[in-house]
Amino acid sequence: MVCYKAFLAADSQGHGSIEADDLVTGIIAEDHDPHSLELNEQHSAVKEVRGKSPQPKGVLFSPQCRIPREPFLPAELGTSVSQEIARPDHDPRTNELPISVQVDHILDVAERLRTEFHHGKIEPLHILAAALREPCEGSRLLKEAGITEDRVMVELKRSGSAAE
Numbered sequence: 001m002v003c004y005k006a007f008l009a010a011d012s013q014g015h016g017s018i019e020a021d022d023l024v025t026g027i028i029a030e031d032h033d034p035h036s037l038e039l040n041e042q043h044s045a046v047k048e049v050r051g052k053s054p055q056p057k058g059v060l061f062s063p064q065c066r067i068p069r070e071p072f073l074p075a076e077l078g079t080s081v082s083q084e085i086a087r088p089d090h091d092p093r094t095n096e097l098p099i100s101v102q103v104d105h106i107l108d109v110a111e112r113l114r115t116e117f118h119h120g121k122i123e124p125l126h127i128l129a130a131a132l133r134e135p136c137e138g139s140r141l142l143k144e145a146g147i148t149e150d151r152v153m154v155e156l157k158r159s160g161s162a163a164e
Helices: 002-013 020-031 044-050 075-085 101-116 124-131 137-144 149-163
Strands: none
Touching (some): 002 020, 020 075, 020 101, 020 124, 020 137, 101 124
């Protein structure tokens, strides 16, 4: 979802590719999106749907079926950073956007972090830690607000030990 939200950010800004700032904007959007929460596969409603054959498509689960979590980034920070790195509106394109070399590097680092922490999949915090290593406006603004790579790494370690 982060990459999709980064695509939306890049597309809405008229970028020719997905840039690091678009990725930061996508991370912020994902962090504050209540629909990005993972489903609790042990919840009875989720189990009931999973047990149906054929599997229904497009099921909307209630918030009680999701695993609660607190956003990592404060809401006001997410809003201010997103606004600061936004560019004037334009007509969005409908074609696909390639990722920049910088974003490709961020995603490679995020994959290495996922492996290092023995996590099953790349999470937004892996991408955020990697993005904070890159020189872009979004990472500069986050660092100024106290969101450092070290702080994200502590949260990654905590979330990894909670999953075990």
